[in-house]
Amino acid sequence: MSAPANVTTHSFTGCQAQAIALAERVAERLRNGLAQRGQAVLAVSGGSTPKAFFEQLSRQALDWARVQVTLVDERWVPESDARSNARLVHTHLLQHAAAAAPFIPLYTGDASPEAGLARAEARIAALPLPFDAVVLGMGDDGHTASFFPGGDRLAEALDPDGSARVLPMHAPDAGEPRITLTLPTLLQTRALYLLVAGEKKRDVLADARLGLGAARDYPVRAVLTQQRVPVAVYWCP
Numbered sequence: 001m002s003a004p005a006n007v008t009t010h011s012f013t014g015c016q017a018q019a020i021a022l023a024e025r026v027a028e029r030l031r032n033g034l035a036q037r038g039q040a041v042l043a044v045s046g047g048s049t050p051k052a053f054f055e056q057l058s059r060q061a062l063d064w065a066r067v068q069v070t071l072v073d074e075r076w077v078p079e080s081d082a083r084s085n086a087r088l089v090h091t092h093l094l095q096h097a098a099a100a101a102p103f104i105p106l107y108t109g110d111a112s113p114e115a116g117l118a119r120a121e122a123r124i125a126a127l128p129l130p131f132d133a134v135v136l137g138m139g140d141d142g143h144t145a146s147f148f149p150g151g152d153r154l155a156e157a158l159d160p161d162g163s164a165r166v167l168p169m170h171a172p173d174a175g176e177p178r179i180t181l182t183l184p185t186l187l188q189t190r191a192l193y194l195l196v197a198g199e200k201k202r203d204v205l206a207d208a209r210l211g212l213g214a215a216r217d218y219p220v221r222a223v224l225t226q227q228r229v230p231v232a233v234y235w236c237p
């Protein structure tokens with residue numbers, strides 16, 4: 001018997017509507033976390049897709065000073081680099097009401113993710129997990145976070161029983177060395193969202209869920225087929 005479906009898809013006719021809907025949903029999650037434990041934790045992805053969502057979320061009224069924001073993964077570059085996910089978060093999310101939120105970076109300034117690993121790991125270990133919300137993205141090659149096809153530590157990062165919270169990742173198509181939260185860390189969350197745009201990604205997602213042919217090896221499949229946390233896909237054209 002196949003496992004029960006764990007993935008719900010919310011499709012929108014426009015990407016602005018998608019961004020607004022997800023921002024409202026995540027803000028509600030953060031408010032619940034604040035009400036229940038006096039603090040909240042949010043992990044977000046980099047890349048280009050989340051910008052509109054970040055801008056909507058940054059204007060949501062909530063006690064941002066008690067919301068710790070971190071990244072699901074980071075490119076190993078300083079924040080002055082245009083490819084830095086920390087830079088993206090500072091520019092698009094930590095603005096307006098959300099400017100008060102403390103940000104926990106994964107990049108440490110060390111020469112490599114291996115050299116910075118212990119410090120990055122300690123930062124994540126210090127967070128009051130579970131996350132209230134984790135927002136993932138996905139690439140056309142089926143990667144999510146820095147779980148890249150061909151990644152040198154992919155199996156370790158996807159091990160549901162692995163003990164590492166954070167791992168370096170090097171992959172042919174990653175652009176630069178990466179650091180990523182591992183799958184078991186990302187799944188320590190009260191809510192998990194996958195924010196994707198475009199027809200191509202819709203097809204990649206459908207293939208990944210079926211796991212036929214090459215799609216069997218899409219790393220995002222590990223997120224879609226796990227049974228720990230329901231996954232809400234937010235899609236727009």
Ligand SMILES: O=C(O)[C@H](O)[C@@H](O)[C@H](O)[C@H](O)COP(=O)(O)O
Pocket residue numbers: 045046047048049050072073074075085136137138139143144145146
């Ligand atoms: O640092 C990163 O690259 C991300 O965190 C990554 O996993 C991203 O979510 C996808 O690559 C999708 O990126 P786009 O939104 O740019 O398509």
